[in-house]
Amino acid sequence: MPGTTDQPEPSPITPDVRAREMADLVGVLASPFTQDSLDSWVAVSPHRPLVLRDTFFGRIRWPKSLGRPIAAQLSDGFLFRLRNYFVLYYVGIGGEVIEKRGFMDMPAPVANDVPDDTEHYKVVFSGYYAKLSTYVERNELMVTIVGAWSNPENLAGRYLTVDPLGYDFGAFDGSPIVLDEMTVIQHWTPNQPRFSAPIGK
Secondary structure, eight states: OOOOOOOOOOOOOOOHHHHHHHHHHHHHHHHHOHHHHHHHHHHHOOOOOHHHHEEEEEEEEEEEGGGOSSSSSGGGEEEEEEEEEEEEEETTTTHHHHHOOOOOEEEEOOOEEOOOTTTEEEEEEEEEEEOSSSSSEEEEEEEESSSSOOOOTTOOOOOEEEESOEEEEOOOOOOOOOOOOOOOEEEEEEOOOOOOOOOTT
């Protein structure tokens, strides 16, 4: 409208435009990206906010000294669980307001191996989250170690976890979110002393 300062809506995104922007994004995600760097990338083009609407990104980076999954892909050593926490209100038969709360599972993010320096492994992941609203309070991502991993130091009784174990996150406007970097840490099972004693004496 005349006299307004609003920017015109970008034209519908064609497959060629989407492919071009996503190809450029690959280079951004291969670097140590942050929320600020992704926001700067998005601001360059009016199409990019639409391409990345409702998306989130993260990475897991850990020392090679801890080992890696035995599987062919590093990403196969992690299990991702994404869900949103919702609140619903409805009217019962007697006119009473009934509140229902709970988690709804969502498609897990896609994870890919990314080269890093000589001392670290890295996996980058991305997915789609549910926008915050009257009904959606938050999104929850949990990551766990799965499968067999190599053990370069041959440490007995050790087990691995992701640190942190996950994140709660979300946005009302569907803007892309970068989660803080995660890593892998090792723990040891407490020593269990063995004993033997006759029963009934």
